[in-house]
Structure formats: structure tokens, C-alpha cells
Amino acid sequence: MERNYRLVLSCPDRVGIVSMVSNFISSHGGSITDANQHSDPLSGYFFMRVEIDAQSLPFSLEKLREAFTPIASSFEMEWHISDSSQPKKVVLMASRQSHCLADLLYRYHSKELFCEIPCVISNHEDLRSMVEWHGIPYHCVPVDPANKQAHFDRVDELINEHDADTVVLARYMQILPERVCERYQHRIINIHHSFLPSFVGARPYHQAYDRGVKLIGATCHYVTPDLDAGPIIDQEVTRVSHRSLPDDMVRLGRDVEKLALARGLRWHLEDRVLVHGNKTVVFD
Numbered sequence: 001m002e003r004n005y006r007l008v009l010s011c012p013d014r015v016g017i018v019s020m021v022s023n024f025i026s027s028h029g030g031s032i033t034d035a036n037q038h039s040d041p042l043s044g045y046f047f048m049r050v051e052i053d054a055q056s057l058p059f060s061l062e063k064l065r066e067a068f069t070p071i072a073s074s075f076e077m078e079w080h081i082s083d084s085s086q087p088k089k090v091v092l093m094a095s096r097q098s099h100c101l102a103d104l105l106y107r108y109h110s111k112e113l114f115c116e117i118p119c120v121i122s123n124h125e126d127l128r129s130m131v132e133w134h135g136i137p138y139h140c141v142p143v144d145p146a147n148k149q150a151h152f153d154r155v156d157e158l159i160n161e162h163d164a165d166t167v168v169l170a171r172y173m174q175i176l177p178e179r180v181c182e183r184y185q186h187r188i189i190n191i192h193h194s195f196l197p198s199f200v201g202a203r204p205y206h207q208a209y210d211r212g213v214k215l216i217g218a219t220c221h222y223v224t225p226d227l228d229a230g231p232i233i234d235q236e237v238t239r240v241s242h243r244s245l246p247d248d249m250v251r252l253g254r255d256v257e258k259l260a261l262a263r264g265l266r267w268h269l270e271d272r273v274l275v276h277g278n279k280t281v282v283f284d
């Protein structure tokens with residue numbers, strides 16, 4: 001597999017950004033293998049993602065970062081450069097529902113998702129055997145409703161111990177405290193089982209049934225302290241009708257939840273998601 005450096009940036013829009021970035025790369029003999037850009041007319045912000053063939057540059061990733069820093073500063077860029085050959089460490093979290101976790105474990109096991117999964121954390125024992133079949137450590141951290149803090153302290157400790165780049169809530173059904181959300185800002189991904197912003201919170205399919213909707217959906221989003229209100233990464237919908245009872249919606253919803261979560265995680269792993277305010281630009 002070819003090794004690329006991924007330069008991702010956002011900054012106030014102005015003439016000359018693309019020219020400056022491409023000239024910087026070509027001046028060092030770098031070869032651009034993929035490039036995306038977006039200029040947002042309402043925010044006046046510019047977004048760019050460039051893949052550079054690592055072998056075409058005469059220096060290391062660290063030297064590339066050093067050389068790019070003055071250019072980034074001159075354009076007031078928020079930016080980062082990652083190495084496609086380095087897998088991100090992804091801690092998965094779940095509760096009792098298995099479909100999203102099983103789907104991600106399958107995609108990992110079949111090497112569809114390029115990442116490391118150092119462990120799975122759950123507040124229930126139900127999913128241990130499935131996870132350990134994949135050779136992945138399983139940490140059951142029960143929740144005491146009278147002392148949820150202890151659960152979150154242990155979760156935070158485990159995430160830190162495993163040096164996670166990313167945390168995925170695969171139908172994990174506890175509301176994370178603000179300090180955890182802030183520590184891993186834009187690195188905790190959740191799958192909400194509704195087409196947000198409709199039906200925030202618990203039991204969205206029952207809310208959808210009561211409302212008589214003709215579409216149900218799932219939303220993959222970054223987690224913020226405000227429940228199910230974080231930047232949306234991806235969504236998927238499917239049709240329902242008056243014949244669909246809540247259990248039918250739960251069954252139909254599983255497929256769209258899996259699809260939206262897997263797509264959203266892949267784009268995150270490939271550094272294709274840029275966050276600006278409470279929205280995203282996704283260079284898919």
C-alpha cells in the first residue's frame with residue numbers, strides 16, 4: 001500500500017491558498033496524489049485536503065511539518081498532517097446492543113477498516129464473548145446509577161491507558177460527562193439512531209412511530225456535552241410506513257445505523273472530516 005502524507009487545513013478564505021500550498025509541495029519535489037478543496041461562501045472559510053506521496057519528498061513528516069508551519073501561520077490556518085501508514089488507535093464502546101459493534105469488528109477483522117482496536121469498553125457483560133473471539137481485550141465497567149462518576153473515571157482511565165486517538169460509541173447508552181467530551185473533542189464518534197435533528201435522546205424509534213414519519217434514519221456525529229447535538233459526519237435513511245411498528249423500525253434501523261457509523265468512522269480514519277463550528281466538511 002502506498003504511503004501518503006495527508007495535509008488537512010482550514011482558514012479564512014483568500015486568493016492564493018491553493019497556489020501557495022501546491023507550490024510549497026512542488027518546490028520540494030513532492031507529488032500530489034489527491035486534492036480536495038471547498039470555499040464556503042457564507043462563513044468565508046476555506047477547506048483543503050491534500051495527499052502527498054511520502055516517497056516523493058526528500059524529508060520526514062516532522063521536517064515537512066516544520067517547513068509548512070510558517071505558511072500555515074501566514075494564512076491563519078488550522079491544520080494537521082498525518083501519515084496514512086500509521087493506523088489510528090480506536091477504542092470501541094457499547095452497552096447491550098451488538099449490531100454496530102459486530103459490524104465494526106467484522107470490518108476491522110476483514111481489514112476493511114485500517115486501524116488498531118486496543119480494547120472494547122462496555123457497561124454490561126453481554127458482548128464479551130463476541131469481542132474476545134476477535135482477540136480484543138474487553139473491559140466491563142458497570143454503571144452504578146447512584147455513582148456514575150466512578151464509571152466515567154474508569155472509562156477515562158482506560159481510554160488514556162490505551163492511548164486512543166479515537167473513541168467510537170457503538171450504541172453505548174450513557175451520556176458522557178463534559179470533561180470527557182472536552183478532552184477528546186472531535187475524537188469521540190457516536191451513532192444516534194435517528195435522522196437528527198429529529199428525535200434526540202432515548203427511544204427515538206418510538207418517538208418516530210408516535211410522529212408517524214415515513215423515513216427513519218441514523219446519524220453519525222462527533223460527541224459534545226450537548227446530547228446528540230455534535231457536528232454531523234454522515235447520515236442514512238430508509239423508508240417506513242403506517243404498517244411499521246416500533247419493533248419494525250428498530251429492525252430496519254439497524255442497517256442504516258451500521259452503514260452510517262462505518263462510513264463516518266472510515267472518513268474520520270482517513271482524515272477526510274474537517275470540523276468548522278458545529279458542522280463538518282467531508283471530502284469523501
Ligand SMILES: Nc1nc2c(c(=O)[nH]1)N[C@@H](CN(C=O)c1ccc(C(=O)N[C@@H](CCC(=O)O)C(=O)O)cc1)CN2
Pocket residue numbers: 169172173174175176177178181190191192193201202222223224225226227228229230
Ligand atoms: N455527552 C454525550 N454523551 C453521549 C452522546 C452525546 O451526544 N453526548 N450520545 C449518546 C448516545 N445516545 C443516543 O445516541 C444516548 C445514550 C443514552 C441516553 C440516555 O438517556 N441514557 C440514560 C441511561 C440509559 C440506561 O442506563 O440504559 C442516561 O444516561 O441517563 C440517550 C441517548 C451517548 N452518549
